[in-house]
Amino acid sequence: MMSSEFFTTWFLPGIWVTIQVTVYAAALGAAIAFGIGLARTSQLWIVRFLAGVYFEIFRGMSALVLMFWMFFALPFFGWQLVPMWAGVSALGLTYGAYGSEIVRGSLAAVAPAQKEAGIALNFTRWQRLRLIELPQAWPEMVPPFNNLLIELLKGTALVSVITVADMTFAGNLLRLGTNETTPVFTLLLVLYFVLAFLITRGMRLVERRAKAGVGQRPQKTGGITSRLSSRGESLQAGSQSAGGM
Amino acid sequence: MSADTPLQNDHDGNENPPVDGSELIRFDKVTKRFGSNVVLDELDFSVASGKHVTLIGPSGSGKTTILRLLMTLLKADEGTIKVNGDYLTHEEKNGKLVPAGEKHVREVRKNIGMVFQQFNLFPNMKVLRNITEAPVTVLGLSKDEADQRARELLDMVGLGDKADAYPTQLSGGQQQRVAIARALAMRPQVLLLDEVTSALDPELVAGVLDVLRDIAHTTDITMLCVTHEMNFARDISDQVLMFDSGRVLESGTPEKIFGDPEHDRTREFLSAVL
Numbered sequence: 171m172m173s174s175e176f177f178t179t180w181f182l183p184g185i186w187v188t189i190q191v192t193v194y195a196a197a198l199g200a201a202i203a204f205g206i207g208l209a210r211t212s213q214l215w216i217v218r219f220l221a222g223v224y225f226e227i228f229r230g231m232s233a234l235v236l237m238f239w240m241f242f243a244l245p246f247f248g249w250q251l252v253p254m255w256a257g258v259s260a261l262g263l264t265y266g267a268y269g270s271e272i273v274r275g276s277l278a279a280v281a282p283a284q285k286e287a288g289i290a291l292n293f294t295r296w297q298r299l300r301l302i303e304l305p306q307a308w309p310e311m312v313p314p315f316n317n318l319l320i321e322l323l324k325g326t327a328l329v330s331v332i333t334v335a336d337m338t339f340a341g342n343l344l345r346l347g348t349n350e351t352t353p354v355f356t357l358l359l360v361l362y363f364v365l366a367f368l369i370t371r372g373m374r375l376v377e378r379r380a381k382a383g384v385g386q387r388p389q390k391t392g393g394i395t396s397r398l399s400s401r402g403e404s405l406q407a408g409s410q411s412a413g414g415m
Numbered sequence: 416m417s418a419d420t421p422l423q424n425d426h427d428g429n430e431n432p433p434v435d436g437s438e439l440i441r442f443d444k445v446t447k448r449f450g451s452n453v454v455l456d457e458l459d460f461s462v463a464s465g466k467h468v469t470l471i472g473p474s475g476s477g478k479t480t481i482l483r484l485l486m487t488l489l490k491a492d493e494g495t496i497k498v499n500g501d502y503l504t505h506e507e508k509n510g511k512l513v514p515a516g517e518k519h520v521r522e523v524r525k526n527i528g529m530v531f532q533q534f535n536l537f538p539n540m541k542v543l544r545n546i547t548e549a550p551v552t553v554l555g556l557s558k559d560e561a562d563q564r565a566r567e568l569l570d571m572v573g574l575g576d577k578a579d580a581y582p583t584q585l586s587g588g589q590q591q592r593v594a595i596a597r598a599l600a601m602r603p604q605v606l607l608l609d610e611v612t613s614a615l616d617p618e619l620v621a622g623v624l625d626v627l628r629d630i631a632h633t634t635d636i637t638m639l640c641v642t643h644e645m646n647f648a649r650d651i652s653d654q655v656l657m658f659d660s661g662r663v664l665e666s667g668t669p670e671k672i673f674g675d676p677e678h679d680r681t682r683e684f685l686s687a688v689l
């Protein structure tokens with residue numbers, strides 16, 4: 171079995187590196203998602219066009235190849251990136267492109283009548299975006315952002331091939347050193363799952379708060395009391411309609 | 416009268432305060448098409464300041480289109496609209512009329528308020544902020560001032576206790592009364608009302624109409640309204656315009672139009688809705 175010393179010198183720091191890469195790439199990706207997503211709704215065709223070009227290019231690009239390119243090819247142009255930043259940039263740029271589609275789509279899904287109400291109150295376009303459209307689009311963005319964030323988390327394993335010592339990197343080292351392939355990769359699977367699970371939990375919380383912020387009641391999932399009470403209500407409604415007949 | 420009563424129109428900021436009876440709105444040869452469907456065909460009409468004008472006419476005759484053109488939610492294909500003597504969506508440059516920029520449009524548009532059939536309250540804001548946001552952000556009122564005014568307006572529409580509710584927690588009639596308060600908070604000179612009770616359950620209609628009657632009788636705000644509530648139209652209107660096929664078929668006092676219309680078309684329409 172793996173030694174506890176190996177675990178603390180490689181695996182624990184590896185988990186931390188995976189978390190860091192995820193957080194930094196998510197921050198970069200979110201900035202790009204909103205920047206490009208908003209630019210794609212611009213009234214100026216040139217802004218829309220350039221943002222659309224960014225989206226098409228980075229959506230069609232392999233994050234892994236981009237990472238290689240940033241790590242191995244960029245130095246030829248006199249730009250040597252620390253491996254972790256090459257990884258973070260490549261992930262942030264590609265996942266940001268996907269995210270921009272979420273932002274654009276959610277904004278487009280805001281009821282046109284809301285925009286009209288904003289015009290009738292003489293808001294500027296930016297005021298409408300800031301006060302009406304973005305706050306209403308935000309709860310719709312959270313679930314797809316959750317999916318994307320989990321994709322990103324799993325995508326961070328790619329950084330191990332450019333020598334960033336994340337948990338996949340640590341797992342590979344351990345496998346080479348001990349030949350304990352099955353337990354090592356099982357542990358890795360479980361770790362990614364646990365991190366993804368934590369992300370989902372966190373995003374649920376974000377979603378609930380976002381929905382409360384637009385006056386929607388948060389969906390109650392599970393919880394025996396809520397099930398009992400909704401059952402009670404439907405029973406009551408049933409008896410009422412039965413009585414009315 | 417104190418300048419702070421919620422119902423009073425505040426035109427102090429205007430360089431040309433309209434004299435009573437002066438022309439507030441003028442449509443000049445306005446044409447609007449949707450594809451090959453000519454909805455308004457060189458429409459001319461005007462509304463005098465302070466008057467309550469009701470538009471009636473069969474479905475599809477272009478009543479909504481007129482209000483949406485005025486609110487700049489639609490663009491006319493030809494012709495011009497003036498508000499207080501200023502072009503709404505045009506500017507004069509070197510003696511030529513050109514499409515106006517956003518700044519000009521907003522300057523003229525600030526005189527116009529609108530209440531929609533479907534209320535269109537902002538679901539992400541509580542009732543009070545629905546009313547205060549535009550006065551604070553657009554007019555630059557202080558938050559306290561806007562809050563106080565909003566509460567006065569809420570009292571006026573009978574919803575003083577709902578300031579902290581979200582719109583989804585209100586009935587349709589309550590939402591529509593908030594929407595009326597929200598429009599009034601901007602102190603527009605003219606209020607556009609497009610079938611504001613037709614999305615409501617029948618028992619909620621009266622409450623909204625009472626609020627509008629109150630506004631019509633106690634303020635000097637100009638009203639341009641589209642409604643199928645003929646009794647309400649009779650109560651508040653100074654003038655009724657009968658539309659058909661994008662033209663004003665006839666116009667007159669409510670007594671004249673409802674009692675003794677000139678055109679058979681008007682008579683048919685009224686007998687169908689009354």
Ligand SMILES: Nc1ncnc2c1ncn2[C@@H]1O[C@H](COP(=O)(O)OP(=O)(O)OP(=O)(O)O)[C@@H](O)[C@H]1O
Nearest residue numbers: 449450452454472473474475476477478479480481
């Ligand atoms: N966005 C649009 N696209 C295409 N046609 C439209 C559009 N809006 C309105 N129309 C058409 O314009 C005509 C006038 O519509 P408008 O809504 O102004 O009528 P209205 O008098 O308000 O009718 P109603 O009493 O039913 O509300 C109708 O024939 C309608 O089909």
Ligand SMILES: [Mg+2]
Nearest residue numbers: 478479480610
């Ligand atoms: Mg209509």
